[in-house]
Amino acid sequence: MTEIVRAGVEERLMKLRLGAVAQRLDGILSQAARTEPTFLDFLDQILTEETEAKQKKRVAMGIQIAHFPAVKTLEEFDFKFQPSIDHKLVRELATGRFIAGAENVLMFGPPGVGKTHLAIALGRAAVEAGHSVLFVTATSLLAALSRAQVEGKLADQIAFYAKPKLLVVDELGYLPLEKQTAHLFFQLVSRRYERGSMLITTNQTITQWGHVFGDEMIASAVLDRVLHHSHVLVIQGDSFRLRQKKRAGLLGSNKTNH
Ligand SMILES: Nc1ncnc2c1ncn2[C@@H]1O[C@H](COP(=O)(O)OP(=O)(O)OP(=O)(O)O)[C@@H](O)[C@H]1O
Numbered sequence: 001m002t003e004i005v006r007a008g009v010e011e012r013l014m015k016l017r018l019g020a021v022a023q024r025l026d027g028i029l030s031q032a033a034r035t036e037p038t039f040l041d042f043l044d045q046i047l048t049e050e051t052e053a054k055q056k057k058r059v060a061m062g063i064q065i066a067h068f069p070a071v072k073t074l075e076e077f078d079f080k081f082q083p084s085i086d087h088k089l090v091r092e093l094a095t096g097r098f099i100a101g102a103e104n105v106l107m108f109g110p111p112g113v114g115k116t117h118l119a120i121a122l123g124r125a126a127v128e129a130g131h132s133v134l135f136v137t138a139t140s141l142l143a144a145l146s147r148a149q150v151e152g153k154l155a156d157q158i159a160f161y162a163k164p165k166l167l168v169v170d171e172l173g174y175l176p177l178e179k180q181t182a183h184l185f186f187q188l189v190s191r192r193y194e195r196g197s198m199l200i201t202t203n204q205t206i207t208q209w210g211h212v213f214g215d216e217m218i219a220s221a222v223l224d225r226v227l228h229h230s231h232v233l234v235i236q237g238d239s240f241r242l243r244q245k246k247r248a249g250l251l252g253s254n255k256t257n258h
C-alpha cells in the first residue's frame with residue numbers, strides 16, 4: 001500500500017515539475033522519519049530543496065547561454081591590487097538593479113587592469129539575479145552585424161542582440177571601425193536605448209571615441225545614448241598580467257603595456 005502511495009507521489013511530483021524532490025524522495029522520507037520535523041518544517045524543507053535546485057539549473061543554463069569566455073568571479077578579484085576601482089559601485093552593480101532600469105555600465109582602462117574579468121563577473125552576477133545576459137567582443141559583434149547586412153538579415157541580427165536584458169560588449173575601440181560598421185553599432189545602441197542594459201569595456205578615453213568610430217557625429221550619437229543612464233567605472237593602475245613579471249624583476253617599475 002505504502003509503495004502504491006509512494007509511486008503516486010513520485011508521479012505527481014514529476015507532473016508538477018518538482019524533479020529535485022522526486023529524485024531524492026527516498027532520502028527525504030528517511031531523513032524525515034529520523035528527525036520527525038513538524039509538518040510546516042517538512043514542507044519548508046522540500047520546497048526549499050526544489051527552489052534551490054531550480055535556481056541552480058537556471059543559473060547554469062543562463063551562464064551557458066551568455067557565452068562568457070572564461071570563469072571569473074568577483075570573489076576572485078583582488079580589489080586591493082586596483083585601488084582606483086569604486087568597490088562600492090561594483091558591489092551595487094553586482095545586485096543587477098541597474099538592469100531593471102535599463103541602465104548602462106561603461107568601463108574604461110588600460111590593458112590588463114581587469115575590465116574583462118569584472119565584465120564577466122558582473123555578467124555572472126546578473127544571471128544569478130535572474131537576468132538574461134549575452135557576452136560578445138566588439139569585433140565579433142560587429143562582424144556578425146556586417147555579415148548579416150550583406151546577407152540581408154540585419155533586422156534579425158539586431159533583434160538577436162537586442163534581446164538579452166544585459167549585453168556585454170568587451171574591447172570596444174581596440175580596432176578603429178569603418179564608418180559603415182560604426183553605423184551598425186549605432187543602430188544596435190539606438191535599439192537598446194532605454195530598453196536594455198549594455199556593459200561596454202574599452203581602453204580608449206571618451207575623447208578618443210571620435211577616432212574609434214571614424215566619425216565624430218556617430219561617436220557622439222552613440223555616447224549620448226550610452227551615457228544618458230549610465231554608471232562609469234574608470235580603472236587606472238598597473239596591469240595584473242605583468243605584476244608577476246614585475247615582481248620577478250623582468251620589467252622596470254614603470255607602467256608597462258602588453
Ligand atoms: N585585480 C585583479 N584581481 C585578480 N585577477 C585580476 C585582477 N585584474 C586582472 N586580473 C586577471 O588578470 C588577467 C587580465 O585581466 P583582464 O583580461 O580582465 O584585463 P583587461 O582590462 O580586460 O585587459 P585588456 O584591455 O588587455 O583586454 C585576467 O586573467 C584577470 O582575471
Ligand SMILES: [Mg+2]
Pocket residue numbers: 115116117170171
Ligand atoms: Mg579585456
